[in-house]
Amino acid sequence: MSVLTPVRGSGRIYAVNPVAKLAASLLLSLFLLVTVDWVSALVALALESVLFVWAGLGPRAFFRRTAAIWIAAPLAGVTTVLYGLPSGTAYFEFGLIHVTEGSVQLALASALRILAIGLPAVVLFATIDPTDLADGLAQVVKLPSRFVLGALAALRLVGLFLDDWRQLELARRARGIGDTGRLRRFLNQAFALLVLSLRRGSKLATAMEARGFGGSTVRTWARPSRFGARDWMLVLIGLAIGAVALGASIATGSVNFVLG
Known part of the structure; x- marks a missing residue:
């Protein structure tokens, strides 16, 4: 099964309207992007961990879908530690590398923020069926x-x-032309895929136009998309987690507004 295939095994989160999932993820991200500190990210991550269990995704599906996030977060943290803006006590210096108190705190905040924003987004998007999303958006x-x-x-x-x-x-x-020259093989293959994609896209557009998908009349939809109490609850949960995380950051005095 491809990582692009939606997870249908978790009925609790899958049944929520895709628009609510997008709204909850967006609201949570907005709160976490206001400030760069480790307290808000850690609080949000702790609250989200409870919801991951409620979502119904099994451990295997969860870690397979979020593998890229778990790899990107520590890599971003290490890069920030070595090359972040130096401030405070200096621990190690060599050339362009400056490990300081400020860079360590910023690295911790960056790594936790990637996890706090990326993990819920992946979990929510992994349970979205493209057709359901299209119905909700329309x-x-x-x-x-x-x-x-x-x-x-x-x-x-x-x-x-x-x-x-x-x-x-x-x-x-x-044909015996793909065994040597990895870079050249990749470029030739990418160009061939581009040509094939353009041809397929043109045929698809013509077919959709012929079937009336581009008409100006009001469309009807085979499956109604409803936005009910369960969907509003998920949106409010995302809003509440973001607000609590930001409030904890302000209360502890660790808030570091991006535009401040």
Whole structure:
């Protein structure tokens, strides 16, 4: 199963409207992006950990989907420690490397912030079906149907691009031209995939126009998208976590506003 495939095994979070998931993730991110400190990120991460269990994702699915976040967070922290803005007590200096008290605190805040923002976003997006998302954006947010359906069709083609890449690689190797020169092979394959993608996109656009997807009349939808109490609850939870995290940062005096 591809990481792009939505997780349907968790009925609790999967049943929530995709628009509510987007709104909750956005509100939480806005609060965490206001300040750069480790207290707000740690508080948010602790509160989110409880919700991860409620979401119903199994440990294997959770860590497989969030593997990139767990790798990116420590890498960002190490980079910030070595090359961050020096301030406070200096612990180690060598050339462009300055490990100071300020850079260590900033590195800790950066790593925790990546986890606090990235993990809930991945968990929420992993349980979103593209068709349900399109229904929600068109019926709840009232976005233009032409844009929504075009984006849905493009998202559905992502899996085909991965298959096309593998097929191109196998075809080139069968012809004896894909065994040497990795960079040259990658560039040639990428250009071939671009040409194939443009042709497929043009055919898809023509087919959708022929079936009336680009018309100016009001569309009907096969599946209604409703925004109920459960969806509002998830939005409020995201808002509450962000507000509590920011409030804890202000109360402890560790707040460091980005625009301050």
